[in-house]
Structure formats: structure tokens, C-alpha cells
Amino acid sequence: MDLASIKTGLLVVLVLLASCSGRQNIYSPSTGPLRKVLTQDLDFANPIIIIPGIGGSKFIDSRNGKVVWGAFGYNSYWPATEQENKLLALPLNQSAKNILLADNNITTQSVLDTVKIEFLPPPFVSIEYSVYLNIFKSLTMAGFVPVDERDHHLHMPSSKGKPVFQFAYDWRKSNASNAKRLDAYIKAISKQLTENKGLGSYPKIDIVCHSMGCLMARYYLRYGDQDLGTLDNPPVLDWRGASKIENLVMVAPPNKGSINALNYLIHGFHISPFKYFKYPSAVVGTMPSVYELLPRKDIVNAVNQDGFPVNLFDPKLWLKMQWGLVDPKQKSVLRQIAPEYHRESYRYKQAKALQQELLKKAFLFHSLIDAPATPPDGLKFWLFAGVGTPTVSKIMINTSNRTYSKLKNDAGDGSVLRESAYAIKNTELPREGSLIHWNNAMFFYLPHIELVKSNDFLVNFYYVLFWRKFIPVDR
Incomplete structure (x- = not known):
């Protein structure tokens, strides 16, 4: 794509975003004729933790404060530049020491409420595209009190009100690794809620997760702070993370994977709808989480040119x-992100080894969250998924000319198939049900990222939070 096309496309995106800004009224039970009755029900709600999906947390350069991920333009790095590639990629040798060194370069600042496009410094006008702003704003309008988080410490509100937390995390890393951080985060929350008597007594917490954040939450509930382990020595499935959680609300969860992960690893990654701001596949290929998003074989049926099954x-x-990582076209990017390897053959060997390792660990991660298990009493699962956009369900991989093509679409949200969101056990035998013990599942005619911003979702979401407590047929 030439520079003129990129500029034209970018201009179209900016015009559309500018024209859409400020249009949507955000639903909250604090608005409307029944607001007094409905907001009183807030007394029956739990504190809430919001967990975003992949790309849903903002990264800052620890050295100079520039945005590495989550904004475009003034005071941020441009995608696919050498500086950006170096910062965003994880090491090819992912030893604990090397990961720690990489952590020192980037600070995970906050959940990505909006993506800001800002070409000139203030006071010039910037354009902001909502990501997780709607759900957070709706909750605060309803009476939830946001918890201030500074310097990685929680600062509880002085006023009474149900706290709402936003769990920002390094979405590049394995969901098992981030589940360990979530465990520490929830323990810190529980401690402060117990110590701060003015906030009331909260025996349980609710988690609201979007997209990949749901995989992390599910791993946490099952395994708590345990490492991924190995096939021969896996973590113990004892639901140790579930003791403090009452409701897990999953929005557009890729419970059995998404074809988008394969596209990201082959072609690079971008935040929807900013397809002109793409990050190279060699950078994405260093991220364990993306491999963990790859689809199961019964979700995306992959066959070769002769019609035989292919193992992704x-x-x-x-x-x-x-x-x-082994794409010859990515050699220049590999040189940028791994300059410590002076010989190209060594760099390629390490890239190949990392890819093999991350594929193996992703398969292990899938086996752990797919393992049949009955959740403890009192833990409830709620699904909100999209079915309004054709979503790839079958692909053909031609190994002779190194191409792959889409053969079939089915119902989904454009990223996640309905069967994946529902975590169906066997797509050939749907009557076997789901891997997850759902309390309720709701489907909307909406695409992936729009679902979490939808007022239709928010109306039903509040039913889950507290109105359901007054309906005796709920289990």
C-alpha cells in the first residue's frame, strides 16, 4: 500500500470518528423515570473489576513518558517504527531475567478507555475513539465509585459507594502469567475492603471481562496464582481463585479461540478500526497471549489443498x-527487536525456537481451561456474545504455494464464532452442551468491539448485577 493510500484511508477514519464523537447516549439505571427505584438496588451489588481484552491496556515508555500503545500522534510512538518495535516486542529468549529487563522499559498505565489521535499538542483538538469508556462511565453514573490507582497502589474512595476497579495488565504475556497478577490484585482489593469499614462489607466481588480478558479470568478462577506448568506437571484444578468471586460476566469471549489470532501472527496486529496503524507480525510473534487465542480445531476447520485436516x-x-517469526520478510524487524544477536543465523534459530515453544505452551493453556470441571457453589457465569457478523469457520491452507484462504463463514461477531463464545464441547454434537456451566447466555446482533459499548448490552448487564436478585427463578 502506497503512502498516498494510507493518508487517504487515515483521513477517512478521522472524519468518521469525528462525525461519530459525542453522538451516543450511554445507558445507566441512574437515568429514566425509574432511576430512584433502580439505583436503590445498587445496595445489593458487589464491587466490580473490569478486565479488558488484548490491546486493552495503555503502555508508556518508562524513560520518557511517551505512549507506546493506546494513542497515535503527539507524544506517542508511531506503529512499526524501529523504536516502537523494540519497545513492544518481548525478547526472543524469554528467560525470567530477560522478561524483567523488558518490563523495565514499559509501564502498564491504565485500561484503554479511549484511543486518542492527537497530531498537535494541546490546546489543539484531539479525536478520541471509545473502547472501554462506555461501561466504566455507565457504572459511575449508576453510583459506583472509581478507585484511584497511582504508582501501582489502590487508593480507596473516601465517599460511600460500591467500588469499581479497572485491571490494567501486560496483554502481551501469557494469560496464566497475568492470572498470577490478578490474584495479587484481588487479594489487595479484599484486604482494603475489609480494612476500610466505611465502605461496607463485601464478601464477594464481580468480574466483568471482555474478549481475551475472559480467558485470563477463567484461568484465575480455576488455578489462581499457579504457573502454567507442563503437560507432565500441570497446575492443580482446585478453583482456588473462585473463593472471592460471585459473578463472572463474559463479553465476547473467545473461549475456544479466534481466527483473528492466526491473522495477527501472519499479517500483524492493529486496533480496530485503525487498520492503517499495523504492528509487524514478528513483533506480535513474540507475544505468548496471541498464540493462546488460536482457535481449536473444531472451531476453525483447517484443511490443506487436498482436503486433509491441518494442525494449527x-x-x-x-x-x-x-x-x-520465521517469515523471511520479517528479517529487518527481527534485527530491530533482537540486535543482541549479531549473526542472522543465530537470530533466526532463536526466533524459530521461541515460536515452537509458544505454540506448545498455547496448546497446554487450552487443555487447562478446557478440562471438564464443576465449579463451586455460588460461582455464576454469564455470557454476552455477538452473532450479527459473518465469522470465519473454515480455512484452506495451501502448503505448496504458502497461502491460506477462507472457505466458510458462520454466525459470530466478526472475531469470535458463536460456538467459541459459548464454549461448546463438540461442534459436531452440540447437544453435549458447553464446557462452561452458564447461568444465562444472551446474544446480540453486534460486532466484537461494539458489543461492550452497546446500550442493549448495558441494560441486560445491570440485570445480572443486581436486578436478578429479586427474581426467584434464577439459580
């Missing part, structure tokens, strides 16, 4: 297809 977790397939 087979490292030999990735080598043969020259995907991601």
Missing part, C-alpha cells in the same frame, strides 16, 4: 508456511 499448533506447519 504444529511448528512444522509454521516453518513450511514461513509464518510469523
Whole structure:
């Protein structure tokens, strides 16, 4: 794509965003004729933690405060530049020491409420695209009190009100690794809620997660702060993370994966709708979380040119297809993100080894969250998913010419198939039900990122939070 096309496309995006800004009224039970009755029900609600999906937390350069991820333009790095690639990529050798060094370069600042496009410094006008702003704003309008988080410490509100937290995390890392951070976060919350008597007594907490954040939440509930382990020595499934949680509200969850992950690892990653701001596949290929988003074989049926099944977790397939980290076209990016390897052959060898390792660990992660298990009493699961956008369900991988094509679409949100969101056990035998013990599942005619911003979702979401307590047929 030439520079003129990119500029034209960017201008179109900016015009559309500018024309849409400020149009939507955000639903909250604090508005409307029944607001006094409905907001009184807030007394029956739990504190809430919002967990965003992949790309849903803002990254800051620890050295100079510039935005690495979550904004475009003034005081932020441009995608696919050498500086940005170096900062955003994780090391090819992902030892604990190297990951710690990478952590020192980037600070995870906050949940990405909006993506800001700002080409000139203030006081010039910037354009902001809502991501998680709607749900957070709706909750505060309803009477929830946002908790101030500074310097990685929680500062509880002095006024009475149900607290709402936003869990920002390094979405590049494995969901198992981030589940350990979530465990520490929830323990800190529980301690402060217990110590601060003025906020009342809260025996339980609710989690509201979007997209990949739901995979992390599910791992946390099952395994708590346990590491991923190995196939021979996996973590113990004892639901140790569930003791403080009452409701897990999942919005557009890729419970059995998404075809988008394969696209990201092959072609690069961008925040929807900013497709002109793309991050290279070699950068994405260093991120364990993206491999954990790859679809199960019954969700996206992958076949070769002869019609035989293809295993998307087979490292030999990735080598043969020259995907991601082993793509020859990504050599220049690999030089940028791994300059410590002075010989190209060593750099390629390490990239190949990392890709193989991350595919293996992703397969293990899937086996752990797919393992059949009955949740403890009192833990409830709620699904909000989209079915209004054709979503890829079958692909053909041609190993002779190294191409792949889409063969079939089915109902989904454009990123996640309905069967994946519902976590159906077996797509061939749907009557076997779901891997998850749902208390309720609701489907909307909405695409992936729009679902979490929808007023239709918010209306039903408040039913889950507290109105359901007055309906005896709920279990």
C-alpha cells in the first residue's frame, strides 16, 4: 500500500470518528423515570473489576513518558517504527531475567478507555475513539465509585459507594502469567475492603471481562496464582481463585479461540478500526497471549489443498508456511527487536525456537481451561456474545504455494464464532452442551468491539448485577 493510500484511508477514519464523537447516549439505571427505584438496588451489588481484552491496556515508555500503545500522534510512538518495535516486542529468549529487563522499559498505565489521535499538542483538538469508556462511565453514573490507582497502589474512595476497579495488565504475556497478577490484585482489593469499614462489607466481588480478558479470568478462577506448568506437571484444578468471586460476566469471549489470532501472527496486529496503524507480525510473534487465542480445531476447520485436516499448533506447519517469526520478510524487524544477536543465523534459530515453544505452551493453556470441571457453589457465569457478523469457520491452507484462504463463514461477531463464545464441547454434537456451566447466555446482533459499548448490552448487564436478585427463578 502506497503512502498516498494510507493518508487517504487515515483521513477517512478521522472524519468518521469525528462525525461519530459525542453522538451516543450511554445507558445507566441512574437515568429514566425509574432511576430512584433502580439505583436503590445498587445496595445489593458487589464491587466490580473490569478486565479488558488484548490491546486493552495503555503502555508508556518508562524513560520518557511517551505512549507506546493506546494513542497515535503527539507524544506517542508511531506503529512499526524501529523504536516502537523494540519497545513492544518481548525478547526472543524469554528467560525470567530477560522478561524483567523488558518490563523495565514499559509501564502498564491504565485500561484503554479511549484511543486518542492527537497530531498537535494541546490546546489543539484531539479525536478520541471509545473502547472501554462506555461501561466504566455507565457504572459511575449508576453510583459506583472509581478507585484511584497511582504508582501501582489502590487508593480507596473516601465517599460511600460500591467500588469499581479497572485491571490494567501486560496483554502481551501469557494469560496464566497475568492470572498470577490478578490474584495479587484481588487479594489487595479484599484486604482494603475489609480494612476500610466505611465502605461496607463485601464478601464477594464481580468480574466483568471482555474478549481475551475472559480467558485470563477463567484461568484465575480455576488455578489462581499457579504457573502454567507442563503437560507432565500441570497446575492443580482446585478453583482456588473462585473463593472471592460471585459473578463472572463474559463479553465476547473467545473461549475456544479466534481466527483473528492466526491473522495477527501472519499479517500483524492493529486496533480496530485503525487498520492503517499495523504492528509487524514478528513483533506480535513474540507475544505468548496471541498464540493462546488460536482457535481449536473444531472451531476453525483447517484443511490443506487436498482436503486433509491441518494442525494449527504444529511448528512444522509454521516453518513450511514461513509464518510469523520465521517469515523471511520479517528479517529487518527481527534485527530491530533482537540486535543482541549479531549473526542472522543465530537470530533466526532463536526466533524459530521461541515460536515452537509458544505454540506448545498455547496448546497446554487450552487443555487447562478446557478440562471438564464443576465449579463451586455460588460461582455464576454469564455470557454476552455477538452473532450479527459473518465469522470465519473454515480455512484452506495451501502448503505448496504458502497461502491460506477462507472457505466458510458462520454466525459470530466478526472475531469470535458463536460456538467459541459459548464454549461448546463438540461442534459436531452440540447437544453435549458447553464446557462452561452458564447461568444465562444472551446474544446480540453486534460486532466484537461494539458489543461492550452497546446500550442493549448495558441494560441486560445491570440485570445480572443486581436486578436478578429479586427474581426467584434464577439459580
